Structures are given as structure tokens and as C-alpha cells.
Amino acid sequence: MKTELTETIKTDVLIVGGGAAGVAAAIEAAKYGVDVVLIDKGKVGFSGSASTSGAGTSAVFLAEDSAEKFLNETIDGGEQLNFKELTETLVKEGNQAIRKLDIFGVPYKHDSNGEFKLYIQLGQKLPRTPSVDGGGPAYMLALRKEALHREVKFYESMMVIELIKRENTVIGCLAIERENGKICLFTSKAIVLAAGSATDLYPYTTASYKTTGDGYWLGWNAGLEFINMEFIEFSVMPAPNGIPLSSGGIKPLTARGAKFYNVLGERFMEKYEPEKKELTKRGRLVYCIYKEISEGRGPVYMDATEISEDDYYTLEQIEKRGILIRLRECGINYKKDKFQWVSPAVHGFLGGIKIDKNCKTSINGLYVAGENAGGVYGADRVGSFLTACAVFGFKAGMNAAKTALKKSQNEIPWPIVNSQLGQIKNISKERQGERSKNVLKKIKEIAGKYIACERDANGLKEAIKQLKHTMESGIYKIQIKNIDDFIRVLEIRNLCLTGMLVANAALLREETRGQHRRIEYPERDKLWLKHILLKKDNDNINLTTKLIN
Numbered sequence: 023m024k025t026e027l028t029e030t031i032k033t034d035v036l037i038v039g040g041g042a043a044g045v046a047a048a049i050e051a052a053k054y055g056v057d058v059v060l061i062d063k064g065k066v067g068f069s070g071s072a073s074t075s076g077a078g079t080s081a082v083f084l085a086e087d088s089a090e091k092f093l094n095e096t097i098d099g100g101e102q103l104n105f106k107e108l109t110e111t112l113v114k115e116g117n118q119a120i121r122k123l124d125i126f127g128v129p130y131k132h133d134s135n136g137e138f139k140l141y142i143q144l145g146q147k148l149p150r151t152p153s154v155d156g157g158g159p160a161y162m163l164a165l166r167k168e169a170l171h172r173e174v175k176f177y178e179s180m181m182v183i184e185l186i187k188r189e190n191t192v193i194g195c196l197a198i199e200r201e202n203g204k205i206c207l208f209t210s211k212a213i214v215l216a217a218g219s220a221t222d223l224y225p226y227t228t229a230s231y232k233t234t235g236d237g238y239w240l241g242w243n244a245g246l247e248f249i250n251m252e253f254i255e256f257s258v259m260p261a262p263n264g265i266p267l268s269s270g271g272i273k274p275l276t277a278r279g280a281k282f283y284n285v286l287g288e289r290f291m292e293k294y295e296p297e298k299k300e301l302t303k304r305g306r307l308v309y310c311i312y313k314e315i316s317e318g319r320g321p322v323y324m325d326a327t328e329i330s331e332d333d334y335y336t337l338e339q340i341e342k343r344g345i346l347i348r349l350r351e352c353g354i355n356y357k358k359d360k361f362q363w364v365s366p367a368v369h370g371f372l373g374g375i376k377i378d379k380n381c382k383t384s385i386n387g388l389y390v391a392g393e394n395a396g397g398v399y400g401a402d403r404v405g406s407f408l409t410a411c412a413v414f415g416f417k418a419g420m421n422a423a424k425t426a427l428k429k430s431q432n433e434i435p436w437p438i439v440n441s442q443l444g445q446i447k448n449i450s451k452e453r454q455g456e457r458s459k460n461v462l463k464k465i466k467e468i469a470g471k472y473i474a475c476e477r478d479a480n481g482l483k484e485a486i487k488q489l490k491h492t493m494e495s496g497i498y499k500i501q502i503k504n505i506d507d508f509i510r511v512l513e514i515r516n517l518c519l520t521g522m523l524v525a526n527a528a529l530l531r532e533e534t535r536g537q538h539r540r541i542e543y544p545e546r547d548k549l550w551l552k553h554i555l556l557k558k559d560n561d562n563i564n565l566t567t568k569l570i571n
Contacts, residue, residue, distance in 0.1 A: 025450045025508075027196075027443060028204040030434070033059040033175070034426040035419070036194065036210035038182050039237065041070025042408055043392025044216035045165040046415030047422065049126070051214070052172035054423035059208065060169065061177045061197055063217075064231065067166030068159075070218050071370065071393070071407075074230040074344055076274050077154035077161035078406035079123065080146070081116030083138055087148045089113050092405075095146060099303055100372075100400020101536045102551055102570060103250065108398045111379045112405075112413050119412040120152065127164035129155040131340060142301075143273050146404060157341050161408075180206070181509055182236065184442045185213070185244045188435045191386040192244070196442060203505040205443070209434055211426035212387045214418045215241060216411075219371035219393035220520040222462075222513070225470040226367035228257050230268045230344075234513035235520035237394035241375040242519060246383050248556040249396040250373035252527035252538045255403055256308045256475060257369035260324070260345065261362045262352040269345040272307075276300040278333040280326040282311065283360065284319040304369070305402040305537040311365040312475045323360035366475045370407055372399050372537070373527070376555065381418035387425055391418040397553070401536020449515075450508045455501040458510040465492065465517055473525050478541040482529040486522055493518035494561075526563050527554045 035051045037044045040062030048060045062069055082092050093113045097104050124130050131139040131153040140149035154161055179200045186193045194209035217237030221227040260267045281300055284290050291299040294310040311322050337343045354361050374396030381389040391414040398410045468488050472481035497515050502508050533547040534540055552569045
């Protein structure tokens with residue numbers, strides 16, 4: 023299989039990732055009159071998690087609410103492990119970001135006075151989330167249109183393989199066309215990394231479009247520091263007739279009165295959370311459902327029959343919730359019948375690359391936003407991740423554009439480029455071997471068994487051992503006959519790295535906090551009120567800790 027460099031493309035600002043954060047960054051960067059290129063492995067606006075979400079974005083709108091209340095709830099929800107300057111920025115700038123999205127055409131619902139129609143999310147005490155007519159697809163379509171209007175150049179169906187840097191400055195990247203295997207060199211004055219997380223690591227995921235840790239690989243191989251990688255955000259997902267159904271989040275249903283029952287007919291959340299019940303934090307809800315199933319009181323069912331007709335009208339006709347559409351396609355009458363759910367299903371990653379409040383990394387000219395960045399939500403999330411995508415996407419795009427305006431075009435470091443091309447050719451050699459889908463299945467089994475809801479030292483060490491073996495040597499034993507096989511090998515490598523980062527951080531954190539649960543250490547420990555930082559050290563993972571200020 024040929025993997026030759028066929029084209030060099032120059033731009034001022036390069037965006038990697040076409041989800042909510044990436045497109046927001048592209049829109050904002052283009053405002054400054056610079057040339058903006060956006061590379062997406064799928065189709066811009068249709069890949070990533072946002073397009074299958076309910077498009078929730080949270081901020082302070084009500085007179086009885088305040089930034090202080092929102093900040094405290096978010097930090098309490100993150101169990102004090104939020105990177106505070108990021109959380110403060112999120113709360114401070116969330117309202118402005120949502121109003122900007124409204125101007126760009128995101129179809130938020132307004133009342134007769136022109137104010138946003140708000141609903142309450144899991145873990146929050148007040149309504150902060152405007153409803154979106156059409157949900158995630160409508161949200162992303164509005165951003166796609168705005169980016170095109172601002173003449174952002176899209177390069178779709180391309181996977182970024184490596185970032186290129188000289189000394190401590192980012193120069194550009196190498197990307198491969200998924201249809202024909204051609205490799206392009208992109209050079210730029212600044213880069214925004216917004217390639218999403220790694221939802222394909224686990225057996226179940228709520229997202230229909232599965233991310234594969236590409237952004238984590240790019241940041242890690244470039245030498246960036248990571249934070250909070252032990253914290254994965256798990257959710258639950260419907261499983262009508264026992265078949266799991268990727269369908270976005272649970273919040274719209276529980277917020278409007280849906281309840282959970284075990285096979286014995288018990289509304290078990292009354293036992294675990296007598297006051298909040300199903301409106302507790304997502305992580306707590308997920309774990310309670312997991313316990314009911316693992317201890318033999320499953321299957322678990324949702325009863326959504328008490329949701330009002332007015333609310334169902336909003337969910338079905340206005341927000342067009344994907345979960346309801348897909349349940350109807352499966353023949354489920356959710357207005358009359360209970361339906362089964364499974365737990366856990368990965369919903370997102372709370373850890374990622376360490377950034378400051380301006381999305382700046384330790385590499386000159388490189389900014390990070392969205393799920394590629396870690397620390398905003400700490401050990402568990404209260405509020406919508408799309409808010410962070412908007413706030414930090416806009417901020418990353420602005421700062422990348424300002425950086426580009428101050429710089430001249432970088433000279434291409436050909437020895438570095440040729441070295442990376444040589445590594446790519448080595449991995450891409452045609453060969454017989456095990457089919458990639460079988461290897462991916464094994465990786466999912468490892469993640470689901472050892473680094474999901476409950477963790478222990480022996481399991482985490484076993485996960486590290488197996489994932490490291492696959493990443494370092496196993497990928498060279500996977501069958502490659504065409505470009506699809508090659509890209510899948512790269513994705514498997516990226517997923518293995520992600521799993522290793524999660525497992526190493528989880529092994530070091532000897533406590534239970536947020537969505538990280540160690541069987542041997544079932545309580546939260548104030549001595550662990552510190553961040554775990556990870557950084558590449560040759561071929562090893564170097565871990566350090568830093569106390570919370």
C-alpha cells in the first residue's frame with residue numbers, strides 16, 4: 023500500500039477536528055482575517071459527539087442564579103479536582119458564548135419575551151440550559167454554515183497522523199486521505215487541536231459517532247502534559263429488547279420525571295439518593311444502576327410514562343431528541359411501556375491535555391479545546407460539555423489567529439517530515455495477520471473489565487500490560503490490505519495509548535473520587551486532593567502529582 027506525500031498546503035491557522043469545539047475555533051479565527059483550514063476525519067458538523075447530543079449548553083441566565091452558585095456547583099460536582107482557572111473561565115464566559123451561538127443561528131427556543139427557554143440538568147439546582155430546536159444535528163449544522171460563510175476551508179475524510187514541530191514550536195501536520203491513502207503536509211502558523219476523545223475504547227458508548235483517541239496521540243507524541251486522565255464520564259444507555267442503543271445523554275428524560283426500577287419493581291434510587299433520586303449527579307446514577315445489575319437485581323428499566331404531554335411535545339417536536347426517535351424505530355412505546363437500560367456506557371473523557379485559560383499549551387503556537395483538553399470538570403461533570411466546547415473553542419480560535427498574525431510562515435523542517443513519513447511507511451506495510459475488528463474487540467473487553475466503573479490494582483496492571491503490548495508490537499501483526507485497514511491500525515494504536523494513560527493514572531490514585539472508584543480504597547481521601555499529571559518520557563509514561571491550590 024502506497025503512502026506517499028502528494029501535496030503541501032499552507033495556511034495561517036489549522037484546526038484539527040470538525041466537532042463543536044473545532045468548528046467554533048474555526049469561526050472565531052476567521053473573524054481576524056486569517057486563512058483557516060479545518061481537517062476532519064469525517065464530515066464537518068456530522069462527526070464527533072455533538073451531532074448526536076441534545077445540544078445542551080449551560081450558563082447563568084436567571085435573576086435568582088449567579089456565577090458564584092454555578093461555579094460552586096461545578097467544582098463540588100467535580101469533587102474539587104477541577105482546574106479552577108478553567109472552570110472560572112467557563113462560568114464567566116458561558117453566557118456570552120451561548121448568545122454568540124444564538125446569533126450564529128443555533129435554533130435555541132425563546133419565550134414571548136425573547137428569553138431562552140431553560141431546563142434543569144443532572145446535578146444542578148437551577149435551570150441553566152436552553153432548549154435547541156432539532157438538538158445536536160441542528161446545533162452543528164448552524165455552526166457548519168457559519169464556518170462556510172466565513173470561508174473556512176474544509177478538508178474532510180482526512181485523518182491527521184502526526185503533528186510536526188521544530189524545537190518547541192508547532193509547524194503543521196501530516197494527514198492522510200481516507201479514500202485513496204494520499205498523504206498531505208499542512209503547514210501553519212498556529213494549530214488548534216480539537217479532535218475529541220476516545221469513546222470507541224469501551225464496549226458501550228452513548229455516542230453514535232465513535233472517537234478513537236487521535237487527538238490524545240497527537241498531543242502525547244508532541245510531548246504535551248496530560249491531566250485528570252483517570253476520570254472517565256460514564257453514563258447509561260437504553261437497551262430495548264436487550265440490545266444497547268447509542269442515543270446520546272439521559273438528562274432530558276430524567277429532568278422531566280423519568281424514573282428507574284429494578285427487576286423487583288423497586289424504584290431503587292430512593293434507596294441510594296432519597297432526596298435527589300434520579301436527579302443526582304450522572305456518575306452517582308450510573309454507579310447505582312451498575313450496582314443493581316451487578317448484584318443480580320437487573321435488568322433495570324426506565325419508566326417514562328409520567329412525563330407530561332407538553333414535555334413530550336418539546337422532546338419530540340421541538341428538540342427532536344435522537345433517543346426517542348431511535349426508541350420508536352425499535353418499536354418501543356415509551357409513553358406506555360418501561361424499557362431496559364444498561365450500565366456503564368462511556369459518555370466522554372474528563373481528562374486530557376493540560377491547557378491554561380487561554381487554551382495555550384507548553385508548545386508555541388499550539389492550542390487545545392473540547393474533549394482533547396482536561397481539567398474543566400474535575401472528577402465528574404455538572405453541566406454541559408458543549409458549553410466548554412463553545413467557550414474554549416472560541417477562545418482557542420481567537421488566540422490562534424492572534425498568534426498567526428504576529429508570525430511569518432514557518433520553514434518546513436524536511437528532515438523531521440521525512441522521518442515521520444518513514445515511520446508511517448513502516449506501519450502501513452501490507453501484510454497478513456489478525457483482523458482489526460478482532461483486536462478492537464479485545465481492547466474493548468480489557469477496558470470494560472479493568473478500567474470502567476470499578477477498578478483495582480491487579481486489573482489496572484493487567485490492562486497496562488496488555489494495552490502496551492498491543493500498541494508497541496501487536497499493531498504490526500494486524501492485517502493490512504488497504505487504506506481502511508491501515509487507518510484502523512492507527513486508531514487501535516491511539517486507543518491503546520489512551521487506555522494506558524487512563525489505567526496508569528487510575529493505578530496511582532489510591533482513593534475513590536467522582537467516577538474513579540478503587541475497590542481497595544472505597545472512600546475519598548483528602549490526601550489525594552491533587553492532580554495527576556502525565557508526560558511522555560522517551561517510551562515511558564512519567565507520572566507526577568500537584569496539590570490543588
